[in-house]
Amino acid sequence: MDTTTVQAKRPPRPQRRPPSRPSSRRRTLRTNITAYGFLCAALFCFALFAWWPIVRQVVLSFQENNLVDEPKWVGLDNFRTVVEDPAFGQAWKNTITFTFLALLCGYVIPFAVAIVLNELRHARGYLRFVVYLPVMLPPIVSVLLFRWFYDPGPGLFNQMLDFVGLPGLSWLDSTDTALISLVIVSTWMNMGSGVLIYLAALQNIPGDLYEAAELDGAGIFKRIWNVTIPQTRLILLLMLMLQIVATMQVFIEPYMLTGGGPENATVTVAFLMYQYAFVYGGNYGAGSALGVMLMIVLLAVAAVQLRLTRDEKR
């Protein structure tokens, strides 16, 4: 059959829609182009400064790489290296203990302080400033301040103990007290932010709930238990996850105050990562392997938290 004949018999194509009426998709695109533009810029920044480094870290954890020669794939060797490190178990134990203690102090104390501040009728602004002040200090300044507080000789804490007739402590220089000393520094440095967030949450609780509780004869603790905590549960859960993620990455306190000692009592996972990457002759692969392990643990914690939050919302 002659194809040209067939084509000639076809009906004429319908005319395209006039360009003056764009499709709804194009209209939506045009309306939102600015938003997409900003989104692209943000995605670009995230990709460059957050996601790409994460991908690189995962890749590095399977490589022997001195950043100069061609990287060599070494399978799971880096993971074996860190797992067989004598300090590995101790570092995880210290990190988990630190996280637990830091949560105990850094979770309960700021919440209690926020409740007290919320109840105060006088000097609220001043007290909020005082509580938030440590957050405004650079962490290095706070840590150096505590180095003096903890000095076994002329340090502030031992002078105070001496003043009330108690013997001085070794603070950072004893395996018994070194880790808890770091927890105290961490709590002091970070509680200001927590207090402000809790305060904001507390101020959103309707006053009539407390009034109703009072009419039912509820005392202060019952009001906290039955009104305050249920009303702030979501923010409490969020802060719990944020604090776990932050405290498990503790680095600056052991780095500046104890160097991981005495007797590895304050070696943490992040500190050990630093040792591998920057002290042990640039073993970036092993440092990255440790980082990947920490990331997996933190992802698991975050997943549990998200699940809990989702259940709460339902």
Add this chain to the structure above:
Amino acid sequence: MKHRNLAIFLISSGLVLSATACGGDSDADADGDVTITVACQPAKTAPKQRQAWDDDVKTFEKAHPGVKVKSTDQQPCFDPKTFAAKLAGGQMETVFMAPVTNYADVIAKGQAKDITASTDLVKNFGDIRQDVRDMLTKDGKVYGIPNVSYTVGLVYNRALFEEAGLDPNSPPKTWDEVREAAKKIADLGDNYVGYGEYGGGNVGGWHFAQSIFSRGGEMVVDGKAAFNSPEGKAVLQTLHDMRWEDDSVGSKLLIGWEALMQQMAAGKTGMMLGAPDVVTDMVQKFQGDKADYGIAPIPEGKASLTGGEAYMINPKASAAETKAGLEWIDFQFNTPGKGRHDYARGKANGEAVGVPNNDYMGDSPTGQKLAELREKDAVLPVEYYQPYVEGSKSVELKLEPPMAQELYAVLDVAMSAVLTREDADIDKLLADAEGKANAILAKS
């Protein structure tokens, strides 16, 4: 309105892109000139030293037409934390400095250029001590030009020695004498420390190595840990007894390299292990009294870890850059009376000239000339360092053990244990450390 939003987007995207854009420097100008970057320019906080450096750059450029020198002032000059990243990112200077602790690592990783064929550009290269040059030679190839070398000694406070009834002209020669002197100084009163020692931050393990070498012990033999020995035990036992029987080493665990120098400069610490430049730092950085410090050879004096630094060439440097870089090293760091060795200018600029912190030229003609110039323009009491100068000649130089930092971290545990626990079991500590060290060494 839409146009304005689009403009905002374009500007913000442009800012992001320009902020993250990378640039590169060209090393050769169109007219064929060579531009090199050189590390270690003094910081702006030391204006006189910085001006002296800048003057040297001008003098060098005048003497070498066609060569342009760009200085970088990163402090510290060599930072192992950023070294590899700088090199990989093309930010490493053409001429960079590395301390002796990193020679082997830098060379093994191919991070320094083979300059074997060009060493004649450094005129007095042959006068540099052979053992010091050997540290930068691998498989017959030369990878750097040393310009500082020293052994560790015993830095002591002469004023405290006198106060404690000790003779400052007869410093301790053995560790027993150190212990005895430390006790007398600590007995002067509260907060007096007879002998300062590190207990962490890897410097604890590093000082353990210094001490065991001084007693004739070894860290690693045939790839296996050798510090669980009578000498190793003696190191820990002496420290333990000084802490818990004599109370002469203080109760504060020191972890940072500068912590002990700061404590010593404060005037209540009698002795510490340290290189002669510790005195320079205590006088210049920590305002110690220059008349207070003397230096003796390391107690027992069997051997000492060597210290020092060398200048190396970026492995990516071209032949012309390598030539210009080596000429700069020759001019600035290896010529008596010029650059670093212009002691007259250093004295005029208020530097603490006089410490015998450099013996890399030994007794060669250049070495003798350097010693003569240093003593001529000394502002520090050089006679206080004479015991070190004489005594150190017989001290054997030791290089760092393999996997040094990992081993130091392991030995930090033992050092911190004897300094913080009276019931520390030294045999167990050493046995544990030996097991851990052997596991680390087996992998290397």
